[in-house]
Amino acid sequence: MISKFALCLGAGLFALAAATAAQAQEPMKIGVVSVLTGPGAALGQQLRDGFQLAVDKNGGKLGGVPVQITVIDDELKPDVAVGKVRGFVEGGKVDFVVGPIFSNILGAIAKPVLDSGAILISPNAGPSTMAGKACHENFFVTSYQNDQVHEVLGKYAQDQGFKRAYIIAPNYQAGKDSLAGFKNHYKGEIVDEVYAPLTSMDFASDLAKIASTKPDVVFAFLPGGLGVNFVKQWSQAGLQGKIPFLSAFTVDESTLPAQQDAAVGLFGGMTWAPNMDNPQSKAFVAAYEAAYKIVPGSYAMQAYDAAMLIDSAVKAAGGAGDKAKVRAELKKANFTSLRGKFKFNTNGYPIQDFYLVKVAKRPDGKFQTEIAQKVFTDYADPHAKDCALK
Amino acid sequence: MTTSLLIVQILNGLQLGILLFLVAAGLTLVFGVMDFINLAHGVQYMLGAYLAVTFVALTGSFVLGLVLALAAALVIGLALEFLVFRHLYERDHLDQVLATFGLILLLNQGVKIVWGAAPLSVPVPEFLTGSVRLMDGILYPTYRFALIGSGLAVAGLLWFIVEKTRTGMLLRAGASNASMVSALGVDIRKLFMIVFAFGTMLAGFAGAMAAPILSVEPGMGDSILILAFVVIVVGGIGSIRGAFVGALIVGLVDTLGRSFMNDLLRLFMSAPSARATGAALSSMLIYLVMAMVLFVRPEGLLPAKGRS
Numbered sequence: 001m002i003s004k005f006a007l008c009l010g011a012g013l014f015a016l017a018a019a020t021a022a023q024a025q026e027p028m029k030i031g032v033v034s035v036l037t038g039p040g041a042a043l044g045q046q047l048r049d050g051f052q053l054a055v056d057k058n059g060g061k062l063g064g065v066p067v068q069i070t071v072i073d074d075e076l077k078p079d080v081a082v083g084k085v086r087g088f089v090e091g092g093k094v095d096f097v098v099g100p101i102f103s104n105i106l107g108a109i110a111k112p113v114l115d116s117g118a119i120l121i122s123p124n125a126g127p128s129t130m131a132g133k134a135c136h137e138n139f140f141v142t143s144y145q146n147d148q149v150h151e152v153l154g155k156y157a158q159d160q161g162f163k164r165a166y167i168i169a170p171n172y173q174a175g176k177d178s179l180a181g182f183k184n185h186y187k188g189e190i191v192d193e194v195y196a197p198l199t200s201m202d203f204a205s206d207l208a209k210i211a212s213t214k215p216d217v218v219f220a221f222l223p224g225g226l227g228v229n230f231v232k233q234w235s236q237a238g239l240q241g242k243i244p245f246l247s248a249f250t251v252d253e254s255t256l257p258a259q260q261d262a263a264v265g266l267f268g269g270m271t272w273a274p275n276m277d278n279p280q281s282k283a284f285v286a287a288y289e290a291a292y293k294i295v296p297g298s299y300a301m302q303a304y305d306a307a308m309l310i311d312s313a314v315k316a317a318g319g320a321g322d323k324a325k326v327r328a329e330l331k332k333a334n335f336t337s338l339r340g341k342f343k344f345n346t347n348g349y350p351i352q353d354f355y356l357v358k359v360a361k362r363p364d365g366k367f368q369t370e371i372a373q374k375v376f377t378d379y380a381d382p383h384a385k386d387c388a389l390k
Numbered sequence: 391m392t393t394s395l396l397i398v399q400i401l402n403g404l405q406l407g408i409l410l411f412l413v414a415a416g417l418t419l420v421f422g423v424m425d426f427i428n429l430a431h432g433v434q435y436m437l438g439a440y441l442a443v444t445f446v447a448l449t450g451s452f453v454l455g456l457v458l459a460l461a462a463a464l465v466i467g468l469a470l471e472f473l474v475f476r477h478l479y480e481r482d483h484l485d486q487v488l489a490t491f492g493l494i495l496l497l498n499q500g501v502k503i504v505w506g507a508a509p510l511s512v513p514v515p516e517f518l519t520g521s522v523r524l525m526d527g528i529l530y531p532t533y534r535f536a537l538i539g540s541g542l543a544v545a546g547l548l549w550f551i552v553e554k555t556r557t558g559m560l561l562r563a564g565a566s567n568a569s570m571v572s573a574l575g576v577d578i579r580k581l582f583m584i585v586f587a588f589g590t591m592l593a594g595f596a597g598a599m600a601a602p603i604l605s606v607e608p609g610m611g612d613s614i615l616i617l618a619f620v621v622i623v624v625g626g627i628g629s630i631r632g633a634f635v636g637a638l639i640v641g642l643v644d645t646l647g648r649s650f651m652n653d654l655l656r657l658f659m660s661a662p663s664a665r666a667t668g669a670a671l672s673s674m675l676i677y678l679v680m681a682m683v684l685f686v687r688p689e690g691l692l693p694a695k696g697r698s
Contacts, residue, residue: 037499037502038608038609039607039608039609041502041507041608042506042507042508042509044507045507171669171670171673192652193665194652194669195665195666195669196648196669197669197673199613201604201610201613201614202402202405202406202603202604202645204402204405204406204534204645205399205402205403205645205646205648205649206648206649208395208398208399208402208649209395209649211398211529212392212394212395212398224509224607225509225605225607225610228509228511228605228607229603229604229605232511232602232603232604232605233603236514236531236533236534236603237521237529237531238521238529238531254508255508255509257508257509257510258508258509258510258511258605258606258607259511260511260513294508
């Protein structure tokens, strides 16, 4: 009898101990919201893979706590994104939501995520609204404020003394914001300001106009397939190397595999490039290429930084349970960014350096952007003054 | 606006028109002869481009890659005909639209699984790189000339087949009155299959020829499909000549509108408002043309005979 009792007691205690251990190791729930179908999927995959790479590197844990990642495809449709994300955050306690790529999706999912009490970290989209009046204590951005990337090229064009600029963007809100951002710092003459239809395939007529108006510089914001078409046709029209080509989100690691030699020598603006000279970035690029066989772009880099940010904050706060503590630690940005320097402004957006980057062909035949020169140092967005957070 | 710019823009318009013609020719045949609405025609264009990417990379030769891509596009087209379209000929238009729209979703996702989501490209063949000098200060890419030339050659070939051969005669008869042709003892199924295979190959050819100048990506066929429908509505359904004329009109109107609308409006507007109006107006210009044609000649400019 006694031995049986002891056995039961032993088993009970063991079960109890196991339960407490499980409780301590209860996984952190993280939702990764990204676009995985449709034209933006190449960017969305980098976000998902960059985040996963950081988690894998830490042995499936962030800040010492195991993580349970749910990947949500927003399909680049705000209504779909809201439905899926709301279902996810209402389905159980969620600690972090990381994503998305596009600002219109962020606008749609921000409220349900923040209302649920989860912390939202955007590894790409950085709209001006959420940097200013609509800022939130649980919202952080590991990329940039959208306008800043376009401003890099405007500032560079101004510094170079280019007199006449031809600027082109798609005919939608982000395109208009882009050209406005370029003109914030560029004060020369605008030869022509073109808004191309979002469905444009052939830019031959625009290129013929560029060839005939002979501007000193061309600035383009033509993301994804638009940029692939434009850059290929730019080179076929014999303009490559003749007119300086500045761009935002037009030549990057997501489009270079298609643009190849046609893009060599063209300029973009970014906070980082795969040839960034620091040990953590070199290790990241090597690991990403080994795992996914492509050169990582800023989308992967920013998602990786988002994971490392969570890692640092959860570690310092001793778990993800106490939101106030985690938030305080997140604000410190006490992690090693792949960019080197990184700190948060009062509105949860970064203060960081921006570079002019130039497309180059690597010795192994792959293409990547490389840092050409620094354009802004410790650059903060101007919207922070409208944000009530301190 | 200078004369040289105008000449280059007219060439650009022609080249867009030729590309549209290659897609629209197949669409108008299938629609006209078989009374079958094939929304999946655009994805066949996309498949042509993707197959060109693969085969040009495999063989290292553009011409060889193009031939193999055409053959593969034909095989895929026939397989689709056998598996899907054949069962839809008797159904009404709504069923056809639903089923072929489903194919668009399926194949767009399919190419993403096989080739990845990132845009791909085909290098311009070595012997067609560079530009041709037309006159002082006017350069035009050689490859675009080749595209115009090959499109004109296909148009000539089609004209010959449709106007001068027995199959062409049956095609024309089928476009006017399919049930009568069938009643006269012609194997209409076989005719349909030939038409369909040919249309698929034309779309595949257009995709493969476009691959060196456009980015090859999932969904690339969707925007061209809409334009192709505009072309066949303007030209007249079922008519190859109509498709040719319609395609050139749409190509020229779109290109010239996009490049000169701003300058035109600036004559009597301030620059910013001309820019905003110009961008809006030039992107709807072809639809205005279509509306006008529908108003004046509801059956299109050059409709197939016996159709009204």
